Amino acid sequence: xxxxxxxxxxxxxxxxxxxxxxxxxxxxxxxxxxxxxxxxxxxxxxxxxxxxxxxxxxxxxxxxxxxxxxxxxxxxxxxxxxxxxxxxxxxxxxxxxxxxxxxxxxxxxxxxxxxxxxxxxxxxxxxxxxxxxxxxxxxxxxxxxxxxxxxxxxxxxxxxxxxxxxxxxxxxxxxxxxxxxxxxxxxxxxxxxxxxxxxxxxxxxxxxxxxxxxxxxxxxxxxxx
Ligand code: SF4
Numbered sequence: 552x553x554x555x556x557x558x559x560x561x562x563x564x565x566x567x568x569x570x571x572x573x574x575x576x577x578x579x580x581x582x583x584x585x586x587x588x589x590x591x592x593x594x595x596x597x598x599x600x601x602x603x604x605x606x607x608x609x610x611x612x613x614x615x616x617x618x619x620x621x622x623x624x625x626x627x628x629x630x631x632x633x634x635x636x637x638x639x640x641x642x643x644x645x646x647x648x649x650x651x652x653x654x655x656x657x658x659x660x661x662x663x664x665x666x667x668x669x670x671x672x673x674x675x676x677x678x679x680x681x682x683x684x685x686x687x688x689x690x691x692x693x694x695x696x697x698x699x700x701x702x703x704x705x706x707x708x709x710x711x712x713x714x715x716x717x718x719x720x721x722x723x724x725x726x727x728x729x730x731x732x733x734x735x736x737x738x739x740x741x742x743x744x745x746x747x748x749x750x751x752x753x754x755x756x757x758x759x760x761x762x763x764x765x766x767x768x769x770x771x772x773x774x775x776x
Contacts, residue, residue: 552700554717556753560701561722563749564729571728573679575599580655580680581647582606585615587675588640588667593630601627612644612653639667657681671707675727684723686714691734692727698738700755 552560574595577583582602590598605626609615615623623637630636643665647653655676656662662673674687688696688707692714696702702713718726737744743756751757 552753552755557701557717558719560699560750560753561719561726561729563753564733565722565725567749568729568732571725571732573675573728576602578606579610580676581611581653583680584643584655584662584665584668584672584676585640587672587679588643589627589630589636591636591672592632597630601630612647615644616641616648636667642666643668655680659685670711674711678724678727682724684720684726686711686718686723686727688714689731690740691738692730694740695730695734695738698743698754698756699750 573583575583575586575590576599577586585606586598586602589602605623609618609623609626618626620637620641623641624633627633627637646665647655650656651661657677659670659673659677662668662676663670668676671687671689674685677683677685678687686692688711693704693707693710696704696710696714702710702717704710704713714726714730715723722729733748733750737748745751745754745757745760748754748757
């Protein structure tokens with residue numbers, strides 16, 4: 552993607568959803584941390600279904616620990632990898648109580664020290680809970696960054712660094728959500744909805760397909776949902 556295309560690309564995404572939010576349901580920083588930890592390789596819908604009943608009985612690290620391993624597993628068994636996630640979540644709750652007074656820490660190092668919390672989870676929590684301009688690269692962001700040419704890379708870390716270097720500061724705060732939502736609902740993995748894509752005019756893949764069709768590279772698609 553040409554440098555001069557990046558600003559209008561994000562302006563178009565921002566115009567459609569000025570204040571994007573995660574689709575995970577939570578009412579506190581702790582619930583957000585739990586939901587993101589549980590969401591690895593699982594859909595937000597499946598996580599929300601499980602956490603609605605879980606958070607009703609365990610909304611703090613102490614309450615989560617009180618459930619015990621079997622009690623917690625019973626709430627989240629519909630989520631993939633639930634056994635290891637339950638173990639990590641309880642270990643993290645123990646550390647939150649022992650090291651952070653039961654609060655979610657605000658630094659990357661402290662977050663990544665929690666069992667089951669990697670760079671992606673830490674980025675989501677830093678961005679969503681504390682407003683940091685971090686960028687979590689999940690499967691949707693990774694695909695979109697490569698397809699559009701915004702930040703091509705072979706690894707999530709390469710893509711993350713490319714995005715942080717190229718996205719204008721004014722758009723960094725919400726870029727993660729805009730990219731996830733666009734990847735999830737429009738630039739889908741198997742069948743991207745290019746003819747309904749509001750950022751097609753600045754997308755490398757659209758330009759390449761347009762060139763194959765003999766169209767001008769910056770030709771916009773017919774619809775802009
Ligand atoms: S034009 Fe197609 S490939 Fe490019 S961002 Fe839109 S949906 Fe994805």
